[in-house]
Amino acid sequence: xxxxxxxxxxxxxxxxxxxxxxxxxxxxxxxxxxxxxxxxxxxxxxxxxxxxxxxxxxxxxxxxxxxxxxxxxxxxxxxxxxxxxxxxxxxxxxxxxxxxxxxxxxxxxxxxxxxxx
Amino acid sequence: xxxxxxxxxxxxxxxxxxxxxxxxxxxxxxxxxxxxxxxxxxxxxxxxxxxxxxxxxxxxxxxxxxxxxxxxxxxxxxxxxxxxxxxxxxxxxxxxxxxxxxxxxxxxxxxxxx
Numbered sequence: 438x439x440x441x442x443x444x445x446x447x448x449x450x451x452x453x454x455x456x457x458x459x460x461x462x463x464x465x466x467x468x469x470x471x472x473x474x475x476x477x478x479x480x481x482x483x484x485x486x487x488x489x490x491x492x493x494x495x496x497x498x499x500x501x502x503x504x505x506x507x508x509x510x511x512x513x514x515x516x517x518x519x520x521x522x523x524x525x526x527x528x529x530x531x532x533x534x535x536x537x538x539x540x541x542x543x544x545x546x547x548x549x550x551x552x553x554x
Numbered sequence: 555x556x557x558x559x560x561x562x563x564x565x566x567x568x569x570x571x572x573x574x575x576x577x578x579x580x581x582x583x584x585x586x587x588x589x590x591x592x593x594x595x596x597x598x599x600x601x602x603x604x605x606x607x608x609x610x611x612x613x614x615x616x617x618x619x620x621x622x623x624x625x626x627x628x629x630x631x632x633x634x635x636x637x638x639x640x641x642x643x644x645x646x647x648x649x650x651x652x653x654x655x656x657x658x659x660x661x662x663x664x665x666x667x668x
Contacts, residue, residue: 469654471655471656475597478663479660479661480645480658480659480660480661481645481656481658482658483655483656486654486655528597530597530599532656534654541587541649541651541654542587542589542601542604543649543654543656545591545598545599545601547596547597547598548597548598548599550597
């Protein structure tokens with residue numbers, strides 16, 4: 438149980454275009470989802486936390502107008518990278534936690550590798 | 555403020571050697587959770603263990619063992635008789651009570667040579 442999927446697994450786009458990444462909890466309801474970014478050979482950095490039905494909370498330094506997060510249902514959150522530039526190329530990972538979790542565990546998706554040309 | 559330090563950036567060992575990955579954390583919370591994850595070259599995080607702050611028992615799972623010591627704020631991970639398949643980046647993470655956020659360490663890249 439507790440499976441999280443991401444789509445697409447990789448994407449290549451041209452500079453200036455927007456890219457949408459989906460994160461789905463397949464077998465549980467995710468009240469909270471998290472989006473991370475990981476540059477090569479670096480750690481995971483939390484970008485934002487989203488709760489179903491409310492606005493996402495962004496970490497300091499993350500541009501909310503550039504990284505649009507929608508958590509419209511208990512099983513789906515989307516991250517849209519708007520007007521992508523080469524410096525946005527990274528590995529994006531989502532995670533989710535359910536409403537019955539009482540020990541803070543997050544379940545991670547497999548990640549999406551974004552390359553902006 | 556919460557912080558996780560993995561001082562070892564990269565470790566190389568020869569197959570069958572034992573290796574310990576260090577993790578030191580900082581938090582003011584009395585209730586918190588510690589995690590270890592493995593990230594192979596594919597990128598997907600693999601959950602290894604979760605430990606809460608009230609459970610200081612060491613744990614062994616096959617070739618893996620964990621040593622949690624609150625007195626030194628450490629949660630170290632040992633792989634016994636390492637194998638080439640253990641080659642990966644290993645992350646230690648901390649989550650405080652009520653926030654659910656993870657604070658990740660910088661990771662330790664383990665290379666096991668045949």
